[in-house]
Amino acid sequence: MASLVPCPHCGQRPKEEFTIKGAALTRPAAGAEAADWFDYVYLRDNPRGAYEEYWHHTSGCRRWIVVTRDTVTHDVAASRDAADRARSEART
């Protein structure tokens, strides 16, 4: 099965070119409670359906991207550069 991942810079590429980091969570503030950090580091939801993940295009443009993917169907709804996502979050 060919799993294609759309890279916002390179277009459709096979998953072999990427490295998955995991869920794209919002990082707690530096001075947050230990419990918040524990959750951020160790606790993960395991949703059936839409999921935001960090992928690294290791063998391509070497950019971190955030892929919105369905864990059941592997349909990719969105894919954007992680820096753009961080910028748009900083604005809100």
Place this chain on the structure above:
Amino acid sequence: MSDFRPILRPALATKKAVASAALKLSPLPEGTILHVLARSGEQDIVPLLDSLAKPAAHAVRPVSPGQWFIVHEEPMHHKEMKSLFAALEPRATGVDQSHGRVRIRIEGKMASRALSKGTAVDLDPSAFPIGQSAVTLIGHIAAHLTRVAPEAFEIIVLRGFAESLWDDLARMSLEYI
């Protein structure tokens, strides 16, 4: 003192030529490859790169957002390279990769067919026209691919992987030889 003396030789000097009417694989001269990295926020330095590269007939190849290779057949004099790097500052930084990366040329009417065995990039001329570049896996080796002519591609690969990639390409080309 050790008797071992490192000898600088082209990475693909010992490789046998792979050539036929349909496909030809050839190592390109180890001239100049400069890696240019733009400072963050400086995404549009292409006009600057063109203005620096064009007069000296160097080629500019996009690598990824904010990164380019400047490629030339001949080795660049240290003084010339220094002034080029100085001209890039402060908007971008240049790194000499001339000895770190090797260029391979694959040409002929079967070149894109052979390459397609190793990469998932669509190499049809409509999707990948002359001058287009892509960084991709060829087999298990990451390489930079550029279409330089209607039926010719230039591959830039890390020096340590050059021999492996050459052997892979030679095997991928066997049926067209």
